[in-house]
Amino acid sequence: MARRTSTTRTLVTTLAAWLVGFVIFFPILWMILASFKTELEAFSTPPSFLFFHWTLENYATVQERSDYLHHAMNSLLIAGGSTLIALLIAVPAAWSMAFAPTRRTKDLLLWMLSTKMLPPVGVLVPIYLIFRDFGLLDSRFGLIAVLCLGNLPIVVWMLFTYFKEIPKDILEAARMDGATIGKELIHVLTPMAVPGIASTLLLNFILAWNEAFWTLNLSTSEAAPLTVFIASYSSPEGLFWAKLSAASTLAIAPILILGWFSQRQLVRGLTFGAVK
Amino acid sequence: MGRITLEGVKKSFGAHDIIKGADLEIADGSFVVFVGPSGCGKTTLLRLIAGLEDVTGGRILIDGADVTAVPPAKRGLSMVFQSYALYPHMSVRGNIAFGLKMAGRPREEIARKVEGAAAILNLTPYLDRKPRELSGGQRQRVAIGRAIVREPKAFLFDEPLSNLDAALRVQMRLEVTRLQRQLDTTAIYVTHDQVEAMTMADRIVVLNAGRIEQYGTPLELYEHPANLFVAGFIGSPKMNFVGGRTAAALDATTIGVRPEHVAVNPGGADGATGLDWVGTVSVAEHLGSDTFLYVEVPEIGTITARGAGELGIKAGDSVRLRPDAARIHRFDANGNTISA
Ligand SMILES: Nc1ncnc2c1ncn2[C@@H]1O[C@H](COP(=O)(O)OP(=O)(O)OP(=O)(O)O)[C@@H](O)[C@H]1O
Ligand SMILES: [Mg+2]
Numbered sequence: 001m002a003r004r005t006s007t008t009r010t011l012v013t014t015l016a017a018w019l020v021g022f023v024i025f026f027p028i029l030w031m032i033l034a035s036f037k038t039e040l041e042a043f044s045t046p047p048s049f050l051f052f053h054w055t056l057e058n059y060a061t062v063q064e065r066s067d068y069l070h071h072a073m074n075s076l077l078i079a080g081g082s083t084l085i086a087l088l089i090a091v092p093a094a095w096s097m098a099f100a101p102t103r104r105t106k107d108l109l110l111w112m113l114s115t116k117m118l119p120p121v122g123v124l125v126p127i128y129l130i131f132r133d134f135g136l137l138d139s140r141f142g143l144i145a146v147l148c149l150g151n152l153p154i155v156v157w158m159l160f161t162y163f164k165e166i167p168k169d170i171l172e173a174a175r176m177d178g179a180t181i182g183k184e185l186i187h188v189l190t191p192m193a194v195p196g197i198a199s200t201l202l203l204n205f206i207l208a209w210n211e212a213f214w215t216l217n218l219s220t221s222e223a224a225p226l227t228v229f230i231a232s233y234s235s236p237e238g239l240f241w242a243k244l245s246a247a248s249t250l251a252i253a254p255i256l257i258l259g260w261f262s263q264r265q266l267v268r269g270l271t272f273g274a275v276k
Numbered sequence: 277m278g279r280i281t282l283e284g285v286k287k288s289f290g291a292h293d294i295i296k297g298a299d300l301e302i303a304d305g306s307f308v309v310f311v312g313p314s315g316c317g318k319t320t321l322l323r324l325i326a327g328l329e330d331v332t333g334g335r336i337l338i339d340g341a342d343v344t345a346v347p348p349a350k351r352g353l354s355m356v357f358q359s360y361a362l363y364p365h366m367s368v369r370g371n372i373a374f375g376l377k378m379a380g381r382p383r384e385e386i387a388r389k390v391e392g393a394a395a396i397l398n399l400t401p402y403l404d405r406k407p408r409e410l411s412g413g414q415r416q417r418v419a420i421g422r423a424i425v426r427e428p429k430a431f432l433f434d435e436p437l438s439n440l441d442a443a444l445r446v447q448m449r450l451e452v453t454r455l456q457r458q459l460d461t462t463a464i465y466v467t468h469d470q471v472e473a474m475t476m477a478d479r480i481v482v483l484n485a486g487r488i489e490q491y492g493t494p495l496e497l498y499e500h501p502a503n504l505f506v507a508g509f510i511g512s513p514k515m516n517f518v519g520g521r522t523a524a525a526l527d528a529t530t531i532g533v534r535p536e537h538v539a540v541n542p543g544g545a546d547g548a549t550g551l552d553w554v555g556t557v558s559v560a561e562h563l564g565s566d567t568f569l570y571v572e573v574p575e576i577g578t579i580t581a582r583g584a585g586e587l588g589i590k591a592g593d594s595v596r597l598r599p600d601a602a603r604i605h606r607f608d609a610n611g612n613t614i615s616a
Pocket of ligand 1: 313
């Protein structure tokens, strides 16, 4: 080892890291705790931290009032479907931008990303009207389409940065070996880019799972994913903190578990291929 | 079969003309080497033949058939890249088999041919390794195995040995030459190593700034260079060039003589040309087998002379040099050779 760090130093940085981690995680922890309280305790002052009457009553009520599994299935279909379709479109798009760029490729990439700078609410009315006229309101297909298109720029960008790291020679070697463009994509490019593709998929899935703006505005019940399920607990008739917390905990649980098991891929994905 | 014909092939990148009209006829089974200084367009010309770049003008024919618009996958050529360009996620076996798989060959034929190629290239013990688990020389052999197993019409090599150390280069040079003779397949080989060019080629193409300066056998280029550029490029150390009065006396703008054709301290009186030069040795390089002398000759400049064996001459000595009259090359004002 070239450098030795003193034990106190390690201790201080470790403590600081845990502290920052705790602060960031606190709202989620608070939500999980609240989900086990009664409605009264949930907003009592001073708040009770651990010593309250633990109850599962909220979970029971939530499951009784609305069908968690129905919404979870919608979330899965919408997030999964939009991610897979985005991938199918983005792989060839990123391939052509990375390996057969034209003079306008840079501009095209920037323009695609710039669509993400527009606040979605800016196009809410036209999209809503299109959905209404085509009978897409409250349909899974409509949500899959809108989330897929919304995330496509990011998926293309991420894949583009991964593909850029792959030496062009290897693809040319495949071409000399008699591979058509399709076979080159399937047998050479994709296997070499698997780590990049995996983290792109993961990140996109999480973004789509948590997407609330379009799902809340374009679906009500039939196609409604978990975001709508959560929102239904902050209603005009009054706030139900504990039940809202229980619903949220249920909604984030699958994605939290997925994130936990794929931390490494996710970190790689979020650094956008900057670190090899 | 692998007869390759270029007819007025041109290539521009944007406004830059990189290949300025190349005409070339490469006979079936021959070993042709492209040489030239860095940036002269050797790689570009090779990639045009491969189909990895589209031509801006002209035609490329393989066995008489126009392939100018045919994609690389369908030209039936194989290429060995300078970077080897092996598929990192496949084993050595998978790398060598890939081309045959793409061609949809039956399994047992693929297995047989891969084993065969591996045996020729001493790769049998490594068939199940990944490329990253191999040395540079072994990787190079895998790249060659991948090229030969498909029995292509021609091999294209782009400086395949430049990443290897000197000893391995010599060994691989011999292996590549032997393999090419054995398979009797046309080969085009890009290098800027003179020794590789002279020793491996049946014929050499000398390229300069996107033009073919000369196309001929190694000895033709050595003995009858077409112009100043080829004369200066082929041969090591470089040919000596002398202009001015000395050249004018021989009805030329420039004359050239190779270091090995300059006699050092010859016996007897002045030679037939009356061209004896007297000068002072500035540097003497003793290689054992040869001695290179860099001699400052007043009014003429630095003349390099090469003597066989150890001459026992050191820096500061005064020497008399006499170019071999029969081996003097004469060039006109445009740099073209004046034939005798
Ligand atoms: N894709 C490209 N776009 C623009 N210019 C290019 C491109 N490829 C090559 N060139 C230019 O074409 C010229 C010839 O390049 P090429 O790679 O053929 O040279 P080379 O003879 O192989 O050189 P070296 O011996 O250094 O490999 C160079 O000036 C290079 O800058
Ligand atoms: Mg080159």
